[in-house]
Amino acid sequence: MRILVVWCPDWSVVAALSEAERSPAEPAAVLAAGVVEVCNAPARADGVRRGQRRRDAQARCPELVLLEANPDRDVRHFEPVLETVEALRPGVASLRPGLLAVRAPGRWFGGEANAAAVLAETLVEAGVRDCRLGIADDLFTAEQAARRARAQECEVVAAGGSAAYLRELPVEVLEADGAEGREAVSLLRRLGLRTLGDLAGLPLDAVQDRFGRYGARVWRQARGESPTHLAARTPPPDLTAEIAFEPPLDSVEAICFSVRTTAERLVTELGSRQLVATGVRIEAEHDGAVASSRTWLHPRYFSVRDLVDRVHWQLQGSSSLRSRRDPGAVRAPVERVRFVPEVLEPAAAHSDGLWGGAGEELVERGVARVQAMVGFDAVTRPVLQGGRGPADRQTAVPWGERATGLRPRDRPWPGRIPGPAPCRVFADPLATEVRDDVGRAVAVTERGAVTGEPTRFRVDEAWQPVAAWAGPWPVDESWWSGGSGRASRFQVVGTDGRAWLLRCGPEGWRVEAGYD
Amino acid sequence: MTPTAALDPERPVLDQLRDRVTAMEGGPARLPVPVLPALSGLVSLRTGGTYGVDSASLGLALAAGASEAGEWVGFAGWPDFGAEAAAGLGIELSRTVLVPDVGEHWLEVTAALVDVLRVVVLRPPARVDARSAGVLDARLRKRSSVLVVWGDWPRCEARLGLEDVRWSGPDRGQGRLRARHARIAVRRGAAPPVRADLAFPGESGSLSLLAPPAERVLDTSWQASG
Numbered sequence: 170m171r172i173l174v175v176w177c178p179d180w181s182v183v184a185a186l187s188e189a190e191r192s193p194a195e196p197a198a199v200l201a202a203g204v205v206e207v208c209n210a211p212a213r214a215d216g217v218r219r220g221q222r223r224r225d226a227q228a229r230c231p232e233l234v235l236l237e238a239n240p241d242r243d244v245r246h247f248e249p250v251l252e253t254v255e256a257l258r259p260g261v262a263s264l265r266p267g268l269l270a271v272r273a274p275g276r277w278f279g280g281e282a283n284a285a286a287v288l289a290e291t292l293v294e295a296g297v298r299d300c301r302l303g304i305a306d307d308l309f310t311a312e313q314a315a316r317r318a319r320a321q322e323c324e325v326v327a328a329g330g331s332a333a334y335l336r337e338l339p340v341e342v343l344e345a346d347g348a349e350g351r352e353a354v355s356l357l358r359r360l361g362l363r364t365l366g367d368l369a370g371l372p373l374d375a376v377q378d379r380f381g382r383y384g385a386r387v388w389r390q391a392r393g394e395s396p397t398h399l400a401a402r403t404p405p406p407d408l409t410a411e412i413a414f415e416p417p418l419d420s421v422e423a424i425c426f427s428v429r430t431t432a433e434r435l436v437t438e439l440g441s442r443q444l445v446a447t448g449v450r451i452e453a454e455h456d457g458a459v460a461s462s463r464t465w466l467h468p469r470y471f472s473v474r475d476l477v478d479r480v481h482w483q484l485q486g487s488s489s490l491r492s493r494r495d496p497g498a499v500r501a502p503v504e505r506v507r508f509v510p511e512v513l514e515p516a517a518a519h520s521d522g523l524w525g526g527a528g529e530e531l532v533e534r535g536v537a538r539v540q541a542m543v544g545f546d547a548v549t550r551p552v553l554q555g556g557r558g559p560a561d562r563q564t565a566v567p568w569g570e571r572a573t574g575l576r577p578r579d580r581p582w583p584g585r586i587p588g589p590a591p592c593r594v595f596a597d598p599l600a601t602e603v604r605d606d607v608g609r610a611v612a613v614t615e616r617g618a619v620t621g622e623p624t625r626f627r628v629d630e631a632w633q634p635v636a637a638w639a640g641p642w643p644v645d646e647s648w649w650s651g652g653s654g655r656a657s658r659f660q661v662v663g664t665d666g667r668a669w670l671l672r673c674g675p676e677g678w679r680v681e682a683g684y685d
Numbered sequence: 686m687t688p689t690a691a692l693d694p695e696r697p698v699l700d701q702l703r704d705r706v707t708a709m710e711g712g713p714a715r716l717p718v719p720v721l722p723a724l725s726g727l728v729s730l731r732t733g734g735t736y737g738v739d740s741a742s743l744g745l746a747l748a749a750g751a752s753e754a755g756e757w758v759g760f761a762g763w764p765d766f767g768a769e770a771a772a773g774l775g776i777e778l779s780r781t782v783l784v785p786d787v788g789e790h791w792l793e794v795t796a797a798l799v800d801v802l803r804v805v806v807l808r809p810p811a812r813v814d815a816r817s818a819g820v821l822d823a824r825l826r827k828r829s830s831v832l833v834v835w836g837d838w839p840r841c842e843a844r845l846g847l848e849d850v851r852w853s854g855p856d857r858g859q860g861r862l863r864a865r866h867a868r869i870a871v872r873r874g875a876a877p878p879v880r881a882d883l884a885f886p887g888e889s890g891s892l893s894l895l896a897p898p899a900e901r902v903l904d905t906s907w908q909a910s911g
Binding site: 469531532534535536538539542543547548549550551552553559562563565568586587588589590591592593594595596619622636637638639640641660662665666667668682683684685 | 765
């Protein structure tokens with residue numbers, strides 16, 4: 170089995186630059202914990218090296234673009250590359266972001282070099298400018314070949330030539346293995362072993378004694394004997410269901426009647442794999458070409474009837490097929506209808522529990538749909554925390570995030586309002602007014618005395634008499650950090666029976682909460 | 686792990702499980718949803734129903750029973766949600782979804798929440814026409830959940846309101862709010878309202894029944910409303 174490895178150098182930088190929408194020709198470095206993790210060729214030309222501190226790197230290359238490390242982003246950006254290669258040759262194994270392996274395509278492309286050229290061309294067309302390919306008998310040799318290839322080119326190691334090829338390589342190539350590799354390289358250098366050939370020439374038990382399991386693995390790799398197991402991605406099973414009509418049908422009703430068994434077959438097939446489809450693409454063909462194609466999403470999952478309904482809606486609604494005069498007929502006869510399940514989810518996540526309660530996963534999915542509609546942070550989870558005012562005592566965490574920086578609840582919090590908690594807590598307090606019996610605005614003096622007895626107040630533009638009131642409770646929070654300043658809280662009950670928590674501060678009266 | 690809803694200890698377990706199986710098979714999905722013990726004689730929530738309330742506290746109280754029993758609840762269009770009061774009534778905040786601002790998508794958001802939550806409390810931001818309400822009603826019946834609306838709704842199975850509200854505690858600057866005594870009125874269709882006296886919230890922030898309902902309790906709500 171021949172292995173082809175595609176290596177995209179400095180992938181973290183490539184991915185980060187592409188996400189930041191900057192030119193890949195700019196000198197850039199990805200930093201982790203203030204230290205350069207990866208840098209690209211222009212940066213290296215200015216003397217930036219891996220392991221340098223941020224300040225040192227900037228001193229050598231002032232225009233250096235600094236980017237934060239984000240492994241998720243690297244994987245995300247590598248996914249289209251995997252798909253591009255997969256389109257040419259299935260069975261792609263992603264070794265890490267920027268490095269993938271696949272069984273080398275051979276005769277079909279007319280030789281390995283030709284296959285590599287086709288692959289490189291496709292990748293460059295897909296926007297991966299710097300890709301290097303290597304082909305060899307085993308994974309390690311192929312990777313080394315790829316690392317020694319020039320940009321957009323391929324280095325082919327002839328069959329059986331791995332050991333000879335690796336013999337000349339310096340031991341520094343092991344540094345790509347991470348900390349373990351760097352340690353081994355340093356030791357090998359001190360032992361006077363400069364090339365992989367030197368290492369491979371030693372007996373196995375000596376290497377294993379000195380370097381342990383890692384050494385034994387490297388020894389086998391250096392002899393070109395490493396076993397190659399590719400954990401290839403399994404392409405999803407082909408669950409497409411289709412039905413051909415002979416002769417072609419031109420009425421929506423007839424088509425819907427005929428697709429029912431196909432839809433049943435699809436749903437049964439999915440069911441036997443413990444799957445359900447939540448997104449299905451429906452294609453209708455006429456004259457050998459797809460005339461109507463649309464992806465339908467289902468809030469839960471598609472049943473047979475849902476699928477038939479979607480076919481009906483699609484054919485009836487698609488302007489290219491519908492006849493103007495008779496809405497029940499399609500203009501062009503349909504000769505084939507195809508269901509392509511696009512989003513598949515495990516059936517267990519959608520089933521109702523016998524012992525009650527919707528599964529948490531079901532809730533997660535439902536909430537994710539709401540987030541798609543109104544935005545990520547518009548769906549929240551209420552959380553309690555410590556504080557004095559009612560609005561301070563709670564916060565809302567975006568759904569799916571962890572609450573951080575909560576104030577502890579088990580402290581006494583002197584100055585908080587005792588008694589029942591308000592049902593309505595205004596995050597942005599509403600402006601309001603409170604008057605005394607002669608119509609003057611009520612205020613609180615420096616010494617904490619109320620200037621007059623509240624008799625009328627206004628919430629939502631409607632004045633109403635005060636039935637009962639309590640207060641003032643002075644608060645003076647965060648004066649050390651420019652906080653809200655000195656204020657007083659009142660509880661006011663209106664004649665309609667609704668009670669409010671008001672706050673009289675330098676900015677006037679505000680409604681903080683309502684006891685509704 | 687799936688949260689487990691408590692079974693009603695007063696009914697045979699087999700019957701209750703049979704009800705649930707029937708609901709899963711697409712039969713009449715009119716399962717009872719637990720309510721707070723103090724309200725159990727007054728109102729019975731059934732899946733597929735819409736219930737109207739006139740105050741935030743009643744909305745919280747109706748959701749609290751289901752939440753205590755291990756179900757998920759949600760609040761939509763509720764920017765001034767009082768988390769502490771909700772927790773005091775028995776709502777488990779870790780099983781609560783809050784969409785403070787639904788904006789113009791309120792119908793879609795509520796429909797999506799109804800799909801996965803047992804009780805959804807909605808404060809519609811605009812006037813609701815009968816067509817939108819019908820869309821949600823159909824969704825509710827299919828997905829066996831309960832919609833509680835704080836505000837106007839074209840067709841409710843029951844409307845709950847508070848009357849004769851008195852707060853005890855504050856007295857011209859002295860004291861503080863301690864407890865609220867109110868009479869709850871449950872109106873169901875054209876039938877005379879059922880009333881009962883509540884301490885809501887009581888001294889401990891919870892809901893308790895002071896005087897039992899004066900009239901006969903209409904437990905079979907779905908028969909009464911058709």
